[in-house]
Amino acid sequence: MKLSGKRKIGLLALMFSCFVQGNETGGYSQHPEAEKWLEKMQAEAFSADYLRSILAHAEKKDSILNAMNRPAEKRLDWGGYRKLFVQPKRITRGVDFWNEHAETLQRAEQVYGVPAEIIVSIIGIETHYGRNVGSYRALDALATLGFDYPRRAEFFQEQLKDLLILARDENREVVDLKSSYAGAMGYGQFMPSSFLAYAVDFDRDGKRDLWSNPVDAIGSVANYFVQHGWQPQGETVIEVRLKGTVPEADLNTGERPKRLVSEWAAFGVKIDQSYPQEQAAVLLRMKDKEVESFWLGLNNYYVITRYNRSRLYAMAVYELSQAIVAEKVAIHAAEKRLGVKG
Secondary structure, eight states: OOOOHHHHHHHHHHHHHHHHHHHHTTOOTTOHHHHHHHHHHGGGTOOHHHHHHHHHHOOOOHHHHHHHHOOGGGGOOHHHHHHHHSOHHHHHHHHHHHHHTHHHHHHHHHHHOOOHHHHHHHHHHHHTTTTOOOOEEHHHHHHHHHHHOGGGHHHHHHHHHHHHHHHHHTTOOGGGOEEOTTSOBTTTTBOHHHHHHHOOOTTOSSOOOTTTOHHHHHHHHHHHHHHTTOOTTOOOEEEEEESSOOOGGGBSOOSOOOEEHHHHGGGTEEOOTTSOTTSEEEEEEEEETTEEEEEEEOHHHHHHHHHOOOHHHHHHHHHHHHHHHHHHHHHHHHHHHHTOOO
16 A cells, blocks of 8 residues: 555654654663663674664563562561472472473483482472463563662673573574563573573573473573582581570571581581581571571582572572472372372
8 A cells, every 4th residue: 555645754753653652661772871781782793773773672660670679588587488489389290390301300310410309499499380480571671670770780781781692692582582570581590691601402402492491491400500519419408406506607608618517516516427527518597487497508508509599599499309309209109009000
């Protein structure tokens, strides 16, 4: 259909109006911080025109800023945090996920030395086994936090850069990639930098797909752990008792374990001698209302905290993994008694 001159002018005006309105509601093509980022990004072989088009499509999301300023987990003690993740439904679904992907999990354990239950637990806590992988566009999440969240702007601007590299390397449309409000993606909630460094094509189909391919997700989580120093057959945490008071400075540190298990006895920690005495550990206090428990976190505990720095998170991963194993064993025993073939 041929448009008249007046209709052409009207259509162009409408398109311009939509473009302006789009920028007013969150486009970043004119944002001063985005301009600085754009200049740096040209060193990554992206054209200025391409970068401006991407920034024009990015939308500021106030809901993301609100979520970053009040993460619910920070208000919880161990008891409250544990109830969020170590729950019957997540345990049962963990067994189901394990059964469904048993061959892949076994292969990941053989290749990387990371137990199947740890991989399952991570995916269970991060996305409830793929049920909640995030509904934001990663582009919007990372632009919002990179340009309108000054406290961690540098980090998120780097992640935005890595998102564009990811999209280019994996031949994906950047506007189609979904994430959490913080820009974490797929079954295992990898940030773009983690995707570039640790994601693997575990089913060998030529693509690294952590959004819809649980096989790649399983292999990638296992690879992440082994690259951060996971020790096969190593202990994760040991529950202990205190004979005295340990200085606050010695509790719940996020540092790599340095003090040996055998040395903690001198600090009032009562330890079963059957545990490895010459491994380094940190001392953890976990509080459920007024009830306290104490644990030594060893190397593999520290590796879990490389995935998420929270000691509550690391302990939830461990406890959920053990609960899933116990449920799986119980189901198998019951089926055996009933003569059901597994």
